Amino acid sequence: MSKEQRINEEIRAREVRVVDADNNQLGIMSVKEALRLAEERQLDLVEVAPQAKPPVCRIMDYGKFKYEQSKREKEAKKKQRIIQVKEVKLRPRIEEHDYIVKAKNAERFLKDGDKVKVTIMFRGREIVHTELGKKLLDRLAEDLKELCLVERQAKLEGKNMIMILAPKNDKQD
Numbered sequence: 001m002s003k004e005q006r007i008n009e010e011i012r013a014r015e016v017r018v019v020d021a022d023n024n025q026l027g028i029m030s031v032k033e034a035l036r037l038a039e040e041r042q043l044d045l046v047e048v049a050p051q052a053k054p055p056v057c058r059i060m061d062y063g064k065f066k067y068e069q070s071k072r073e074k075e076a077k078k079k080q081r082i083i084q085v086k087e088v089k090l091r092p093r094i095e096e097h098d099y100i101v102k103a104k105n106a107e108r109f110l111k112d113g114d115k116v117k118v119t120i121m122f123r124g125r126e127i128v129h130t131e132l133g134k135k136l137l138d139r140l141a142e143d144l145k146e147l148c149l150v151e152r153q154a155k156l157e158g159k160n161m162i163m164i165l166a167p168k169n170d171k172q173d
Contacts, residue, residue: 006047007062008035016047016057028054085164087117090140092132099136103143110147110167120161133161141165 006012011031018026018034021043029037031045038045038059046065049056086109088102106116118140120133137154144165152164 006050007044008038011045011047011055011057013047013050013055015054017052017054018045019048019056019058021058021060026059034059081113083113083115085115085117087119089119089121090136092120092122092126092129092136094136103140106140106165107144107147110144110165113167115151115167116148116165118163118165122159122161127159130156130161137161137163 013031015028016031016034017028018037020026021041026037034045034057041059043059044062045057046060046062047055048058086106088106088109090099090102094102106118109116118137120136122130122133126132133156134154141148141150141163147168148165149168150163151166152162154161154163
């Protein structure tokens with residue numbers, strides 16, 4: 001259903017197909033007749049399919065319908081999870097303890113359901129030894145293989161080597 005439906009006197013068509021609150025087809029009738037039917041039941045006439053020939057209108061309590069629709073939208077918003085990309089930056093000649101700290105940070109990000117962008121920054125002449133950076137990224141991917149999938153393999157971009165890790169979903173296993 002569209003965001004804003006026309007209700008009662010706002011309906012412009014001459015004839016409409018009418019459906020009651022229990023989803024029973026009442027047939028094609030004039031708008032005046034459909035409005036009279038809705039008023040007898042103390043409900044509203046709501047245009048639910050304006051593009052149809054003739055337009056489809058439902059007899060329902062519009063206030064209650066809008067309330068339930070907003071509740072459904074709020075519930076859907078609660079269940080929604082936005083995946084962020086967190087970054088872990090390394091250097092090619094990183095010390096062992098620093099590497100462990102960075103690996104634990106990446107592990108925490110993956111457990112939280114975020115993607116991890118691992119960047120190795122080369123400075124000066126370090127760019128000559130890109131294989132050290134590649135080895136370091138491969139080691140990190142190997143250490144975290146239970147938690148993640150390599151979404152993008154290590155690739156040199158300028159003076160940085162970048163790899164992206166995505167969390168594994170239990171549904172995929």
